[in-house]
Amino acid sequence: MKVIKINPENPETEKIEMAREILxxxxxxxxxxxxVYGLAANIFHEQAVSNVYRMKKRSKDKPVSVCVSQIQSIKTVAHLDPLVEKIVQEILPGPYTLILPRKVNVPAHITAGTDKxxxxxxxxxxxxxxSMEFPITTTSANISGHSPPLSAREAQIELDDLPDMIIDSGPCPTGISSTVVDLTVNPPTILREGAGMNKLLSIIK
Incomplete structure (x- = not known):
């Protein structure tokens, strides 16, 4: 397993490419x-996603969220109606996990067979x-039930040498998990309170 340090504000191109090639x-x-620090696999690579579940000791009955690079990219994996897209435009990029209707191209091994x-x-x-080239998994880099890691070192201790690479950019700025909001219902429902709650509440209420 490689541990590479990367510039948090101006990441070195060759290190980003090294990460993409692994995925x-x-x-x-x-x-x-x-x-917090996350654990990535290419969502379209079934064995890689299976390895993520194995490292985390996570039940495959539980879905894993995905990370994409820009709002337009959301439309490659999920349906966005105009009203929801307005909310998305106001809060992203940011510390939110948005529950959306999935598109049929999204593998069932990511969504645990659900339609979201x-x-x-x-x-x-x-x-x-x-995640510019393809969506990646964005689940915290810890064993299920343990506290999420706030640094690369904490992730390394938690997952040992199982990941192929750890990208170290220093401690995470908030140290609080994302707020999860279900946008498939009206009004939107907050499923987990986390970072950015006040901003989200001001927009959806």
Whole structure:
């Protein structure tokens, strides 16, 4: 397993490409977000996603959210009606996981067979660059039930040498998990309170 340090504000192009290549080949890696450190796999690589579940000791009955690079990219994995898109435009990038109707091209191994998908666009240039080519998993880099890691070192201790790479950009800025909001219902329903709650409440109420 490689541990590479990366510039948090101006990530080195060659290191981003190194990360993408690992994911192209079906590997896994730990990466920073605007909340906690996440565990990435290419969502279209079934074995890689299975490895994410195995590392986390996570039940496959529980879906895993995905990270995409920009709002337009959400439309490759989920349906966005105009009203929901207005909300999305106001809060992303940011510390939110949005539950949306999934598109049929999204593999069932990501959504646990449901018709919904959780989507993130973190306010973090590193993970947005890594997910530019294809969506990646964005589940916290810890064993299920444990506290999410706030640093690359914490993730390394938690997952040992199982990921192919750990990208270290220093401690996460908030250290609080994302707020999860279901946008498939009207009014939207908050499923988990986390970072950015006040801003979200001011928009959806």
């Amino acid at each position: 192209r080949r079906g590997g896994t890696l730990v990466y920073p977000t605007d909340t 998908i959780g989507v993130r666009i973190p306010d973090n240039i590193i993970c947005r660059e890594i």
